[in-house]
Amino acid sequence: MTVLVTGAAGFIGMHVCEVLLDRGERVCGIDNLNDYYDPALKQARLKRLQGRNGFVFKKVDIGDQAALGRALEDFGDIDRIVHLAAQAGVRYSLVNPHAYVHTNVLGHLNILEYARHRAGMRHLVYASSSSVYGGNEKLPFSVEDRVDNPVSLYAATKKSDELMSYAYAHLYSIPMTGLRFFTVYGPWGRPDMSAYIFAEKIMSGKPIPVFNNGDMQRDFTYIDDIVAGVIASLDNPPERSDEEVPHRVYNLGNNKPEPLLDMIHALENALGRKAEIDFKPMQPGDVKATYADIDASRRDLGFEPKTSIEEGLQKFADWYKAYSGT
Known part of the structure; x- marks a missing residue:
């Protein structure tokens, strides 16, 4: 059987594909290989996957239902x-809001519709974001918290994805x-993120x-x-039952917020x-x-982050210097 990975030339997508292929x-x-950031980086990620046994790539915009089909x-x-x-990106949603509705809302709906009409669909894992917590002041952010007050359109589209997914899980099991x-x-990593x-x-x-x-602090x-x-999430789908909708939401974070200035010092x-x-x-x-x-996520998935900010930033810095030639 085959796993469909959308955003395969993206940061997380490439790494997920590598582990699945391994x-x-x-x-x-x-992937649509758009120019939100330098497509050369996406092409370089894709090059790591193409030619590997078991991998096939299709360039397609998930917001175009006919092309996706x-x-x-x-x-x-x-x-x-x-x-x-x-x-992705909070700040860019202030500049180009239509891109977020096209990909994150319409595109997500198209993936849901694809899953709905695929016989034997075992599990759909999708990316949400910590941005859905908006201006919540209670820390740490729990999946039990209400997330009704997004402070960016990006966050609003990701919350919409969660709501649509719950509805489809309920309607079509x-x-x-x-x-x-x-x-x-x-x-x-992505060039629009702070480390890069x-x-x-x-x-x-x-x-x-x-x-x-x-x-500021970031996890x-x-x-x-x-x-x-x-x-771990992919391998542990919610169970179908008459009592519960087979839909779950989890936080994946380091469980350790870092002051931004400490992160900068570690990167230096x-x-x-x-x-x-x-x-x-x-x-x-x-x-x-x-x-x-x-x-x-620790209870249900055995999720346990292991990488300190110092170790992780050293690996990132080594890669960045090699990739950029600096």
């Missing part, structure tokens, strides 16, 4: 989906799991933008830990360069702190 799975990867019509044995394709990712970083932005500017001698005058989570949680050490800091006010749609309560 354990002998057949993987159909799809055509791309997948030859894959009649897909029985699980890891749906990671999304328009398809096991589904939403994963709220907390600030993922590591080798092959800071590394690029530090290595080029430019000041790094630090919002809310540095008074930075290393990519290998995130992927371990994704795979990893890169061997000092940062010039440009303090800025809080940005619209941003939040002061994120902190994952992982009791549920």
Whole structure:
């Protein structure tokens, strides 16, 4: 049988594909390879997958239902989906809101419809985000918390994904799991994320933008830990029963918020360069702190993040210097 991975040329998607292929799975990867950030990085990730036994790639926009159907019509044995394709980024949602509805709402609906019409669909795992917690001030963030007050359109689309998935799980008894990712970083990471932005500017001698005058905390989570949680989730679908809807939501985070200035110091050490800091006010749609309560994912999935911020940033820095040639 085959696992469909959407966003296969993305940061998390590439790593998930690698682990699935390493354990002998057949993987159909799809991605639209858009230019939200440099497509060369997406192509470089994809190059690591193409040619591997069991991997097939299709370029397709999940927001185009007809194109999605055509791309997948030859894959009649897909029985699980890891749906990671999304328009990411909080700040960009202020600039191009339609991209978020097209991919994160319409695209998510198209994946749900595909799963609905696939006989024998065993599990659909999809990416949500810690952004759904919005302006919640209670820390750590628990999956039991209400998430009715998004502070960005990006967060609103991710909450919409959770609601649509619950409805489809209820209506069609398809096991589904939403994963709220907390600030993922590591080798092959996204250029719009803080670790990459800071590394690029530090290595080029430019000041790094630090919002809310540095008074921020993030639950930075290393990519290998995130992927371990994704795979554990994929292998443990919610059970179908008459009493419960087969839909679950979990936090995947490091369970340890890091002050942003401490993270910058660790990155300086990893890169061997000092940062010039440009303090800025809080940005619209941003939040002061994120902190994952992982009791549920630890209990149900055996999720246990193992990578310290110092270890993870050293691995990221080594990759970044090799990839960028700096």
